[in-house]
Amino acid sequence: MSSDLPETRIREIEHWTGSYLHQAITVALSQSGPDEPSQDWVELMSHFKVIPLELSERKRLFVSSSMLHGAPITEFRDVITAIIKSSRKKLKLVKCTDDSSEKMKDRFIRGLDDSLDDSVVFYRSRVFPKKSMFSEAMSAAESRGKTAADEKSISTEAFVNTCNGCGAPRLRPGKPSCSFCGQDF
Numbered sequence: 001m002s003s004d005l006p007e008t009r010i011r012e013i014e015h016w017t018g019s020y021l022h023q024a025i026t027v028a029l030s031q032s033g034p035d036e037p038s039q040d041w042v043e044l045m046s047h048f049k050v051i052p053l054e055l056s057e058r059k060r061l062f063v064s065s066s067m068l069h070g071a072p073i074t075e076f077r078d079v080i081t082a083i084i085k086s087s088r089k090k091l092k093l094v095k096c097t098d099d100s101s102e103k104m105k106d107r108f109i110r111g112l113d114d115s116l117d118d119s120v121v122f123y124r125s126r127v128f129p130k131k132s133m134f135s136e137a138m139s140a141a142e143s144r145g146k147t148a149a150d151e152k153s154i155s156t157e158a159f160v161n162t163c164n165g166c167g168a169p170r171l172r173p174g175k176p177s178c179s180f181c182g183q184d185f
């Protein structure tokens with residue numbers, strides 16, 4: 001529900017952005033890689049008007065990179081870009097009437113400035129795990145013969161910490177507070 005109070009409206013946009021970013025990251029991480037995208041990833045891409053890669057291109061990208069799982073980086077980046085763009089558009093319509101809402105809005109805009117790069121760096125660190133070459137080759141070999149236990153490990157890999165205030169994913173472990181809503185971690 002929308003409200004005329006600028007602070008309430010900014011909080012709503014923070015929640016909207018935080019929950020979509022979190023959803024995009026967890027759903028993208030839960031993709032197996034070269035296979036057909038899952039229904040929830042297809043729906044999220046379509047919601048943000050992102051065109052999915054052809055299946056043959058998915059397979060080609062996956063084979064030519066060392067990605068262990070996840071949606072292609074291009075799709076992930078396009079979805080995050082669309083969320084941020086939409087969030088900026090909503091925020092632009094908020095008319096701040098006092099210092100405190102002005103400050104909230106400024107902090108949120110600065111947070112949005114960093115969130116594409118932060119999201120992509122975070123995502124890459126999850127889909128290209130830092131491992132020795134040997135263990136990377138081993139897990140690539142293992143993932144070719146997938147089992148129910150592997151499905152479980154994929155869902156664990158998709159776990160992402162979130163802000164208690166707005167629900168945004170915590171993309172930088174060293175950061176003491178949320179860059180959207182300012183809540184301490």
Ligand SMILES: [Zn+2]
Pocket residue numbers: 018163164165166167168178179180181182183
């Ligand atoms: Zn937050």
